[in-house]
Amino acid sequence: MLRIDYRESDRRACLSWDADDERADWLDALRRLVFDRSEDASQEDAWRISLPWWGFAALRPHLFQIFGGYGLAPGRDIVVSDAASALLRQSRRAVDSHEAAKNALAVPEGDLRARLREIGFGRELSPEQARNVGRIAALPAAATFSVPGAGKTTEALACFFYRARPEEDLLVVAPKNAFAAWDEQIADCMPGVDDVFVRLRGGRDKIARALDDEPRFMLISYQQLARVPDLLAAHCARRRVHVFLDESHRIKSGSGKMTARAALNLSHLPVGKLIMSGTPMPQSTEDLVPQFQFLYPEIPATADNVVELIRPVYVRTNKAELGLPPVTRQMARLSMAPMQAELYKLMKFEVAREAATALSIPSRQAFRSLGRSVARLLQFVSNPSLLSSEIGFAHPDLLAAVLAEGDGPKLKYVLKRARALAREGRKVLVWSSFVRNVEYISARLSDLGAVFIHGGVDAGDEEDDETREGKIKLFHDDPNTRVMVANPAAAGEGVSLHRVCHHALYLDRTFNAAHYLQSEDRIHRFGLPPDQDTTIEIVECMDSVDETVRERLGYKIGQMAEALEDSSLKPDPIALDPTDIEDADEYSTGLAREDIDVLLRDFAGVRR
Structure with missing residues (x-):
C-alpha cells in the first residue's frame, strides 16, 4: 500500500510503502518519476522517499497516470493523510484558477479606483497601471513584467491593498538595493497606514524575534531567505501572508540553487502571490520555468510550454506605452x-x-x-x-x-x-x-x-x-x-x-x-x-x-x-x-x- 503524507516540519511530501510492495512494478515507476523529475528528492529509508511539496504537486498528473496504469485505487491501494488531502484540494483549486485565468474578467477600472480611494490609497494610478492592477488583482497568483520606471512597486501595493483583508500580511523578497524603494512607495501609496516594512535581517535569532511580533509588512533579501527558509515557511503556514518576489528572475536557476529552492518551498503557503521583473528571461525561456513554478507549482512547466502557461497571468507596460523618447x-x-x-x-x-x-x-x-x-x-x-x-x-x-x-x-x-x-x-x-x-x-x-x-x-x-x-x-x-x-x-x-x-x-x-x-x-x-x-x-x-x-x-x-x-x-x-x-573579482558572465x-x-x- 502506498501512503502519501505531508510533513509540515520541512514542507515535504512523504511517500511510503510496505515491505511487500518492494517487487511491485508500480514502485519502480514511482521511483523513476520522483527522482527523474525532482532534484531535491531523497530516499529516507528502505520504504520511504520524500520531496518538496511544491515538486510533488507538479507531479500530480504523472502520478495519476501511474495509479491508473497499474490499477491503484484510493482507499484500497493508496492512503492519503488529512494534511496531504487538504493540500491536494488546494492544488486542484490552483489548477482550476489558472485555467479560469484565460477567460477571467479584470476588475473594472472604475471599481478599482473607487476601492483604492475608499481605503486611502494615495497614488492616482496611470491608465497602464490601472489596467495592470485590474488584471492581476483578479488572480490569486500573477506576474507583472513592466519595464523599469513603469511603477511595478506601485502596482504591487495597489494589488495587495485592493485584495488583502485587514488580518493578511505582505512579505516581499527583494534585492537589498530595492528595500528603500519599498519603504518610499508604501509611505506614498498608503500615507494613512502607520505600519512600515520590517526588515528581516541580522541572523536567525533576530529574524525569529521579528516574526514573533507578527509584523504586517516584511522585507527580506533573497540571500537571507535562503538562510532561514524554515522560519519564513512556518510563519506563512500560521499566518495569512501574500508573498511577492521582486526581481523574480533571481530564482531562474530553479531548485538546484539554495536561493531559488527557498522561494519555491514557500510556493504552496501564501494566500496570494506576485512575481515582478522587467527582465524575466535574461538567458532563455527556461528562466521562466522556476518563476511560473512559484506561482503555480501544481502545473508542470517546461521550456516548451512555459510561455503559453504564463501568458494568461502576466501584465506588462512597455517603453512604447510610457512614451519614452528612443x-x-x-x-x-x-x-x-x-x-x-x-x-x-x-x-x-x-x-x-x-x-x-x-x-x-x-x-x-x-x-x-x-x-x-x-x-x-x-x-x-x-x-x-x-x-x-x-x-x-x-x-x-x-x-x-x-x-x-x-x-x-x-x-x-x-x-x-x-x-x-x-x-x-x-x-x-x-x-x-x-x-x-x-x-x-x-x-x-x-x-x-x-x-x-x-x-x-x-x-x-x-x-x-x-x-x-x-x-x-x-x-x-x-x-x-x-x-x-x-x-x-x-x-x-x-x-x-x-x-x-x-x-x-x-x-x-x-x-x-x-x-x-x-x-x-x-x-x-x-x-x-x-x-x-x-x-x-x-x-x-x-x-x-x-x-x-x-x-x-x-x-x-x-x-x-x-x-x-x-x-x-x-x-x-x-x-x-x-x-x-x-587611441580610442569575477562574477557571473551569464x-x-x-x-x-x-x-x-x-x-x-x-x-x-
Missing part, C-alpha cells in the same frame, strides 16, 4: 594592440579547448571553470593589466610585452571619451562588469570627481559619501562629480540616474542580458522629457569575444521580446564604423550552453 546606440569598434592581439589568440585557443571539454563531458565544475576562463578573456580584452596579478600565468613574457603597450585600446577610448563629454558639461555613466576596472577607471578620472559602485560598496545613509546612496547623491547633486563608474551586477537594479545623466559608456558587457537591459534603464526610464536624447555607447574590440557577446545579447533580448510580445525590447540595429580608432556553441563557432572563424 535611445541612440552607438558602437566604437577598435583594433586590439599588436601584442594584445597575439596573446589573445593563445588565450582564445585555450578557452576553446576548455569549452569543447565542457560540452563533451558536462559537469557543474567544468562549466564553472569555463565561466571563469570566459570572464578572464572578457577582462583581458577590456583591460589587459587585469591579468598582471595572476600567479603562474602561462605566457608571462608575452603578457609583459602586452603590459608595455599601456592601457588597452578600449580603456584608452573610454577614459578619453569620458573626459570629452565632461568638458561639454555632461555627466557620464561608465559601465564595466569587473570590480577592478570599476575602481581603476574611477581613480583615473578622480579629477572629474568620479565615484564608483560595485558589490563591495555598502548601502547606508546618503549623507555618507562612502555608501552607495551617498555616491548616488553626489552624482545627482554635486556639479563637480561628473562621472559615475558602476558594475551592472551591483547597480543594474534600484538606481535611477535619468534626471542628470544621458550618456553611458560600456567598457565591456557579458552574456547576461538582464544586467545589460537593467543597466541601460538607469538612464532611459519613465520621467524623461520627450525631447531628451539618451545615448548608449558600446566599446568593442574587433575579432574578439566582444562580437560574440553582442550577437548573443541581441538573440536573448529578441527571444524575450517575442515571448512578452513587446517590440520595444528588440535592440535597435547599431551602425558599425569599420574605421579603426587607434554564460549558457548555447553561448558556448556560438563562442566555439566564432573562435573557429565561422560567422553567419
